[in-house]
Amino acid sequence: MLGSENTVKNKRFPFRLIEQKGQTTNLVIVLPGAGYTTQAPLLHFTTGIFYSKGFDVLHINYGFSREEMAELNAEDFTRNVYHSIEDAIKDKNYSHFYIVAKSIGTIALSGLLHNPVFHHAKAVWLTPLLQRDDVFNSMVNSEQEGLCIIGDCDPCFIEERFELLRKNNNLTLSLIGDGNHALEIEGQPLKSIDILKNVMAEIDRFSEL
Numbered sequence: 001m002l003g004s005e006n007t008v009k010n011k012r013f014p015f016r017l018i019e020q021k022g023q024t025t026n027l028v029i030v031l032p033g034a035g036y037t038t039q040a041p042l043l044h045f046t047t048g049i050f051y052s053k054g055f056d057v058l059h060i061n062y063g064f065s066r067e068e069m070a071e072l073n074a075e076d077f078t079r080n081v082y083h084s085i086e087d088a089i090k091d092k093n094y095s096h097f098y099i100v101a102k103s104i105g106t107i108a109l110s111g112l113l114h115n116p117v118f119h120h121a122k123a124v125w126l127t128p129l130l131q132r133d134d135v136f137n138s139m140v141n142s143e144q145e146g147l148c149i150i151g152d153c154d155p156c157f158i159e160e161r162f163e164l165l166r167k168n169n170n171l172t173l174s175l176i177g178d179g180n181h182a183l184e185i186e187g188q189p190l191k192s193i194d195i196l197k198n199v200m201a202e203i204d205r206f207s208e209l
Contacts, residue, residue, distance in 0.1 A: 038059040102127060145170050151178065151180055
């Protein structure tokens, strides 16, 4: 039954660590959306950008049922993500972190940035859940350098809150005209590809070591 200790509170998520041929101290952690996996375009190409720059790439591949989504506890979710990261890198010696989070992944990102391990991490907020106070407050008060990309047709876009984010000089903001929650334009595949290319160019610039 949903909410039991074993199914939610102490869950270890599957992960995949994509390693460079040689050792590196650079790691990017990718936190996908609930239905937007690490194989979907935004995260697939983000993985390629970071890997080409000498980063190991860690995918945290959680999955939730509709019932689990309805009952999702931010604290439990963030703790489980962190324990999964610990499991993945326990024998590694990383010192330079980026965290890329899409949608529901921004809930965990909000909590992870308070962890001393990620005090100097840089964050990429893809379609953040601005309607959630925990996500919004983490972004507006963040001391870490961050890049936020969201579409103005995304149901998670709240213009008033987005404008308040501009007060945080640590954040670089990008608003995609007509972009939905997948950062695509409904019924416009070629224009959506152009958006994808532009978003990847922004991430490429942000990911300079």
